[in-house]
Amino acid sequence: MCVGDAVGGYRVAGLLGRGGFGQVVAARDGAGREVAIKLLHPDLAEDPLVLGRFEREIVLLSELSHPNLPRIHDVGRLADGRPYFVMERLRGETLAEALVRGPIAVATLLDVLGPVCAALDAAHAAGVIHRDLKPSNIFLADRVVLLDFGIAKLLDGTGPQLTRSRHVIGSPVSIAPEQIRGEPVDARTDVYGLAVTAYYALSGRPPFLGDWPLVERQHLEREPPSLVEVAGVPAPVAAVIRRALAKRPEDRPPTPGALWGALALAAGESTARVVRCRLDVVLSVAPESLGDDALDEVDAMLPAALDELTRVGFVVESESQLGAVLVAEDRAEARAAVAELARRLNSATGSGPSRPPFATLSIHLDPQPGSP
Ligand SMILES: Nc1ncnc2c1ncn2[C@@H]1O[C@H](COP(=O)(O)OP(=O)(O)OP(=O)(O)O)[C@@H](O)[C@H]1O
Numbered sequence: 001m002c003v004g005d006a007v008g009g010y011r012v013a014g015l016l017g018r019g020g021f022g023q024v025v026a027a028r029d030g031a032g033r034e035v036a037i038k039l040l041h042p043d044l045a046e047d048p049l050v051l052g053r054f055e056r057e058i059v060l061l062s063e064l065s066h067p068n069l070p071r072i073h074d075v076g077r078l079a080d081g082r083p084y085f086v087m088e089r090l091r092g093e094t095l096a097e098a099l100v101r102g103p104i105a106v107a108t109l110l111d112v113l114g115p116v117c118a119a120l121d122a123a124h125a126a127g128v129i130h131r132d133l134k135p136s137n138i139f140l141a142d143r144v145v146l147l148d149f150g151i152a153k154l155l156d157g158t159g160p161q162l163t164r165s166r167h168v169i170g171s172p173v174s175i176a177p178e179q180i181r182g183e184p185v186d187a188r189t190d191v192y193g194l195a196v197t198a199y200y201a202l203s204g205r206p207p208f209l210g211d212w213p214l215v216e217r218q219h220l221e222r223e224p225p226s227l228v229e230v231a232g233v234p235a236p237v238a239a240v241i242r243r244a245l246a247k248r249p250e251d252r253p254p255t256p257g258a259l260w261g262a263l264a265l266a267a268g269e270s271t272a273r274v275v276r277c278r279l280d281v282v283l284s285v286a287p288e289s290l291g292d293d294a295l296d297e298v299d300a301m302l303p304a305a306l307d308e309l310t311r312v313g314f315v316v317e318s319e320s321q322l323g324a325v326l327v328a329e330d331r332a333e334a335r336a337a338v339a340e341l342a343r344r345l346n347s348a349t350g351s352g353p354s355r356p357p358f359a360t361l362s363i364h365l366d367p368q369p370g371s372p
Pocket residue numbers: 016017018019020021022023024036070087088089090091094136137147148169
């Protein structure tokens with residue numbers, strides 16, 4: 001691709017960077033507006049089904065118009081089959097470039113990851129997993145922008161070529177154990193990628209070092225060196241990142257928002273920035289008088305409510321059979337979600353978590369920890 005070449009209706013103005021999946025060029029549209037075009041490696045276009053799915057995902061994400069995702073202007077294919085997409089031209093640097101100057105502080109990491117986690121939660125709600133979280137895919141512009149959604153997925157369809165493509169890619173530092181095993185990925189795969197990114201950002205090195213087969217084995221089998229020892233990270237923060245690097249997805253925080261919340265709590269954020277929500281199942285009859293079906297109904301009340309609140313970034317701080325305490329960053333959306341849940345639970349015809357006649361779910365916002 002050379003200066004002056006045409007890509008669709010755009011004229012290439014220069015190279016912005018090159019990665020394992022292709023290259024990014026600066027370009028201008030017919031009206032002279034600056035854009036950036038990501039041109040993917042032709043090898044990634046070999047399975048038309050996979051490519052079609054990827055293009056639909058790009059469109060889906062652009063329709064989310066999330067402030068922490070790049071604005072997408074166009075999607076297309078070159079005559080030689082190379083897929084490309086046209087996005088806004090960002091000014092600034094990637095987190096990878098920033099890290100060349102040295103590791104960052106926990107507070108800075110929280111500022112960077114907050115928007116990234118918000119974008120990921122929104123994308124996950126739309127059914128799209130990123131799969132390739134790493135410092136070079138986080139762009140620090142006038143806002144934080146998460147790049148390259150779903151591109152790693154293009155490798156899924158290539159079967160035996162996977163290994164060959166991996167060589168093209170170089171070192172996929174943040175690949176999760178389930179990705180290595182070829183198992184299904186979900187939000188927790190991105191939680192692992194975020195944890196690798198956090199580890200890297202705080203210490204200046206990835207959790208596992210060495211050539212690819214060795215790194216792969218370590219992702220599957222080894223605990224990373226302690227961040228406390230490697231970089232003097234506060235132990236509670238290091239513990240959260242270690243948990244997010246768990247080999248089994250079920251042992252990790254369930255969503256990026258939950259990971260962010262746990263990191264913020266561990267970092268000792270002042271309680272003013274954290275909102276607590278206490279949920280209690282209150283029975284109007286003696287538990288002994290309830291049959292199995294009724295007990296099942298009671299048992300289902302709490303998980304349904306927890307599910308709703310963790311989706312908007314609440315983290316479960318403690319949980320028992322008939323109650324839970326959740327915390328979140330004190331954002332308007334978090335408070336609104338609690339208010340909305342309470343409203344639906346209290347309305348007789350509400351469509352919220354089902355409420356048997358002999359039980360209510362009481363919801364208190366902001367109680368002191370441990371208060372009745
Ligand atoms: N929208 C954009 N505006 C300006 N520069 C961009 C934009 N998107 C990407 N870049 C630049 O292009 C560089 C190359 O990006 P690319 O995604 O190809 O590489 P990578 O992230 O290092 O590797 P990978 O292919 O594995 O994602 C980035 O590091 C960034 O500096």
